[in-house]
Amino acid sequence: MSGLDLRRAAAARALDLVEPGMRLGLGTGSTAAAFVDLLGERVRGGLDVVGVPTSEATRRQAEGLGIRLTTLDSLPHLDLTIDGADEVDDRLRLIKGGGAALLREKIVACASDRMVVIADAAKRVARLGAFPLPIEVNLFGLAATQIAIDEAIAESGCTGPATLRLAPDGNPVMTDGGHVILDARLGSIPDPERLGAALWSVPGVVEHGLFLGIATAAILAADVGGRAEVTVLGRLA
Numbered sequence: 001m002s003g004l005d006l007r008r009a010a011a012a013r014a015l016d017l018v019e020p021g022m023r024l025g026l027g028t029g030s031t032a033a034a035f036v037d038l039l040g041e042r043v044r045g046g047l048d049v050v051g052v053p054t055s056e057a058t059r060r061q062a063e064g065l066g067i068r069l070t071t072l073d074s075l076p077h078l079d080l081t082i083d084g085a086d087e088v089d090d091r092l093r094l095i096k097g098g099g100a101a102l103l104r105e106k107i108v109a110c111a112s113d114r115m116v117v118i119a120d121a122a123k124r125v126a127r128l129g130a131f132p133l134p135i136e137v138n139l140f141g142l143a144a145t146q147i148a149i150d151e152a153i154a155e156s157g158c159t160g161p162a163t164l165r166l167a168p169d170g171n172p173v174m175t176d177g178g179h180v181i182l183d184a185r186l187g188s189i190p191d192p193e194r195l196g197a198a199l200w201s202v203p204g205v206v207e208h209g210l211f212l213g214i215a216t217a218a219i220l221a222a223d224v225g226g227r228a229e230v231t232v233l234g235r236l237a
């Protein structure tokens, strides 16, 4: 099966969780996009839901599909957020932000009663860190912030460089919030809670991609003998 087939299988299982009238957080990335596509089909069939997108890309996609959208300012409490992840461990701790959407994703997920991750089962890891940890930072004083981030990484028992994420044109990737991203190539994060707290103590850090104690379940799809086998971590209800 292709990666897209697996992403669609996980997305389809998440769609079973959606009930009429639900207030949904709509995630960002290729797996979340598969969910939004399927949700759009249900909306065209008459399903009444309202969504808060976690990125301008998801907003454009959802608008194009006719999904009714709002904001957290109008609707500060959501029932369910469906979103992807770059890594997920067995305690449902995540690394997110591969697509530079981590700030709005974390805000929306934390405004939701439930956050359900959908992903290819290859995203499941024994320990977080092989995927570079995205850290969203303010451009002002970037060099000083980078030094403080390096110190926070070292104090947290981690090692590895945090490098500015560049777009193909060589310019820094700018997030929807107008910030830049440093990707920390740590390899392994022995104590995610300790690293997360240390990064938050750095003044120029806006947010980081460690989602700790936020996800309530993960729906993971694997290719088993040419068929998609879905595994659920945590509780979907």
Ligand SMILES: O=C[C@H](O)[C@H](O)[C@H](O)COP(=O)(O)O
Residues within 6 Å of the ligand: 027, 028, 029, 030, 031, 032, 083, 084, 085, 086, 095, 096, 097, 098, 099, 100, 101, 102, 105
């Ligand atoms: O910033 C992007 C988000 O955190 C995505 O949910 C994450 O990168 C996973 O994306 P994908 O489903 O495309 O692997």
